[in-house]
Amino acid sequence: MEQYVLSVKVENRSGVLARVVGLFSARGYNIDSLSVSKTEDSEVSVITIVVHGNDRVIEQVKKQLNKLIDVIKVYDHTNIPAAQREIAIVKIQLTPVKRVEVFQIAQTFGAEIIDISQKSLSLQVVGHPTKIENFIDIIRNYGIKELIRSGRVSFARDRA
Amino acid sequence: MKGARQVVESLIKENVEIMFGYPGGVLIPIFHELHDSPINFILTRHEQGAIHAADGYARATGKPGVCIATSGPGATNLITGLANAHMDSIPLVVITGQVSTDMIGNDAFQEADVTGITRPVTKHNYLVQDIHDLARIIKEAFYIATTGRPGPVLIDIPVNISNSDCEYDYDKPVDIRGYKPVYEGHPMQIKKAAQMIKKSKRPVIYSGGGVILGDASKELTEFARKTGIPVTTTLLGLGAFPETDELSLEMLGMHGTYYANHTVNESDLLIAVGARFDDRVTGKISDFIPNAKVIHIDIDPASVSKNVVVDIPIVGDCKHILQELINIVEKPDIAPWIQEVKQMKATHPLYYDTESKKLKPQYVVERIYEITKGDAVITTEVGQNQMWAAQFYKFSKPRTFISSGGLGTMGFGLPAAIGAQLGVPDKRVINIAGDGSIQMNIQELIVAVQHRLPIVIAILNNGFLGMVRQWQQLFYDKRYSQTCIKCAPDFVKLAEAYGALGIRVDKKDDVDEAIEKALSITDRPVIIDFTVEKEENVYPFVPSGKTVKETILRELA
Numbered sequence: 144m145e146q147y148v149l150s151v152k153v154e155n156r157s158g159v160l161a162r163v164v165g166l167f168s169a170r171g172y173n174i175d176s177l178s179v180s181k182t183e184d185s186e187v188s189v190i191t192i193v194v195h196g197n198d199r200v201i202e203q204v205k206k207q208l209n210k211l212i213d214v215i216k217v218y219d220h221t222n223i224p225a226a227q228r229e230i231a232i233v234k235i236q237l238t239p240v241k242r243v244e245v246f247q248i249a250q251t252f253g254a255e256i257i258d259i260s261q262k263s264l265s266l267q268v269v270g271h272p273t274k275i276e277n278f279i280d281i282i283r284n285y286g287i288k289e290l291i292r293s294g295r296v297s298f299a300r301d302r303a
Numbered sequence: 304m305k306g307a308r309q310v311v312e313s314l315i316k317e318n319v320e321i322m323f324g325y326p327g328g329v330l331i332p333i334f335h336e337l338h339d340s341p342i343n344f345i346l347t348r349h350e351q352g353a354i355h356a357a358d359g360y361a362r363a364t365g366k367p368g369v370c371i372a373t374s375g376p377g378a379t380n381l382i383t384g385l386a387n388a389h390m391d392s393i394p395l396v397v398i399t400g401q402v403s404t405d406m407i408g409n410d411a412f413q414e415a416d417v418t419g420i421t422r423p424v425t426k427h428n429y430l431v432q433d434i435h436d437l438a439r440i441i442k443e444a445f446y447i448a449t450t451g452r453p454g455p456v457l458i459d460i461p462v463n464i465s466n467s468d469c470e471y472d473y474d475k476p477v478d479i480r481g482y483k484p485v486y487e488g489h490p491m492q493i494k495k496a497a498q499m500i501k502k503s504k505r506p507v508i509y510s511g512g513g514v515i516l517g518d519a520s521k522e523l524t525e526f527a528r529k530t531g532i533p534v535t536t537t538l539l540g541l542g543a544f545p546e547t548d549e550l551s552l553e554m555l556g557m558h559g560t561y562y563a564n565h566t567v568n569e570s571d572l573l574i575a576v577g578a579r580f581d582d583r584v585t586g587k588i589s590d591f592i593p594n595a596k597v598i599h600i601d602i603d604p605a606s607v608s609k610n611v612v613v614d615i616p617i618v619g620d621c622k623h624i625l626q627e628l629i630n631i632v633e634k635p636d637i638a639p640w641i642q643e644v645k646q647m648k649a650t651h652p653l654y655y656d657t658e659s660k661k662l663k664p665q666y667v668v669e670r671i672y673e674i675t676k677g678d679a680v681i682t683t684e685v686g687q688n689q690m691w692a693a694q695f696y697k698f699s700k701p702r703t704f705i706s707s708g709g710l711g712t713m714g715f716g717l718p719a720a721i722g723a724q725l726g727v728p729d730k731r732v733i734n735i736a737g738d739g740s741i742q743m744n745i746q747e748l749i750v751a752v753q754h755r756l757p758i759v760i761a762i763l764n765n766g767f768l769g770m771v772r773q774w775q776q777l778f779y780d781k782r783y784s785q786t787c788i789k790c791a792p793d794f795v796k797l798a799e800a801y802g803a804l805g806i807r808v809d810k811k812d813d814v815d816e817a818i819e820k821a822l823s824i825t826d827r828p829v830i831i832d833f834t835v836e837k838e839e840n841v842y843p844f845v846p847s848g849k850t851v852k853e854t855i856l857r858e859l860a
Contacts, residue, residue, distance in 0.1 A: 154481065158418060158430070165422055206605035212427045212447060215481045 327373020354384025359719025390709025513577015714743025
């Protein structure tokens, strides 16, 4: 199954998210990632949905999304130039001895240290989902105590 | 103006003449206002009856059906009716009461998350959270229910909203940025369709419920006559094209005619109008129309290429698009094809054993058709009764066949007949029922008695849940698990207990007299309990997931 990225512009009202995700759950699809937030217009939100599926089903879901009264517009970011970003925050068990090593890795990924104690270190990394995966893979060697990731946001780039 | 008053005022402004429903605690403020309103309120005996009646009213009249039910159980009793209307695209505005906004989410008495429960079975729904939104929401609800692809819209109104006050303004026009239905078909697509039609050698029109909803029967008929292309309709499309016309192939699908299914299967061009390629129509989808191109006219873009890949989609209102097509289309050269189709019609007509001395259900339907001269409004329940009604009553006018198509809701026919009879008081309304289905909403009989509605309920009583029994007979070694209704009420006495007339018919010879007697009654409903052949089956039968080549035409010896 392929991965699809949909960016859905909706009315910023209660119940709208439930309508949107209901179209996926009703078809037995698990949403891989989801983010919702206001836009430049406080009455409009953008919902970014990452989901696995096939062309036929996603095409149908897009049409059904368009049918929802509270959906203003559906954009498919799957195959267009778009900046896709996620945030991950990871806490690792770390004695001061190994800190320098980790600092170097953090620097390579542009990760930010957001908490530090005698026994642990917490890092925040922002970027394309692939970069985040790579970062997590490397940092895993130090023993991850806690990991949280945001939903993805996707921003269509202007054509040159 | 008080919220409750605003609700009633708005309904009046929307020209609501009749509404159906059932009161309850949180609705008292609204019922207080309804008490002396000009709206004819029909108190049903169950909320499911109310919503099916509103649905039947909408199907018979073309106007939106309106019903109201209280919070909690009142609202949950509407769910089947909402799903039913949603599947068949019937315009309904449904109002439910809700507990006070400060109680929502606290498991208050008779509380249910109604907008949550009804989300997948409504076209749209609203929870009114601010009195200032109330008038706008009601206006939007009517607009959304009746435009584009129609459907049910629910408004959940908390009791404190009904009791609060604000200035009332119903004149502001509706403007919903996420909802702009398309009506005009794309001219290029229409032109391409006309060219494809002209070039076709074996075309067929497949017309659905959308033609009736879109009031496009006249255009469909003109289009068929101008091009000389034969027409088959879906169950919900019955009546859009006169079945007495020589171009009519009648109904297609699982229990469609042999000639409808074979014409479609052997076509080189399928012109789908307001139809959605339901599995009961297509059978095994991979083998459906192996050689045909497809033109699909539909108001709902989501219907296009959903089940079947379409060559020329035309999204818009079918009345509009058919008129545009009529203007430019040329008659294709299809004389040999028409000859072939006529041959199929002649060699494989709908069949049942007309010679039998026994009382056959098909015979009852045929006699109802003959005696009413095809002029009645027929409602059905779901199952064998529905299929025999569809097959053996010849429909010639739109909005004369009222049946639960997509959802297949047993218990729909009687309340729908009540709604239809109230909507078209000058017509005779006949509910063709089974002895199983009729018991699912029999409580509504008293509503017909109360309002002196002369509905005829023709029960094709075979002592079985016949359609499931038929499947068990053919595919499950005749193990009639729970399909034999071993204990049934005496429907004649039941009619009498309700104040209706009851007639029992056991013999073929008594059928006409009973139907004529029933039709002579004009001030109350009549139940005719036809004791029909117990194990009669519906044929032709394309078994689920099979192709037309595997059609079972009649009883295997």
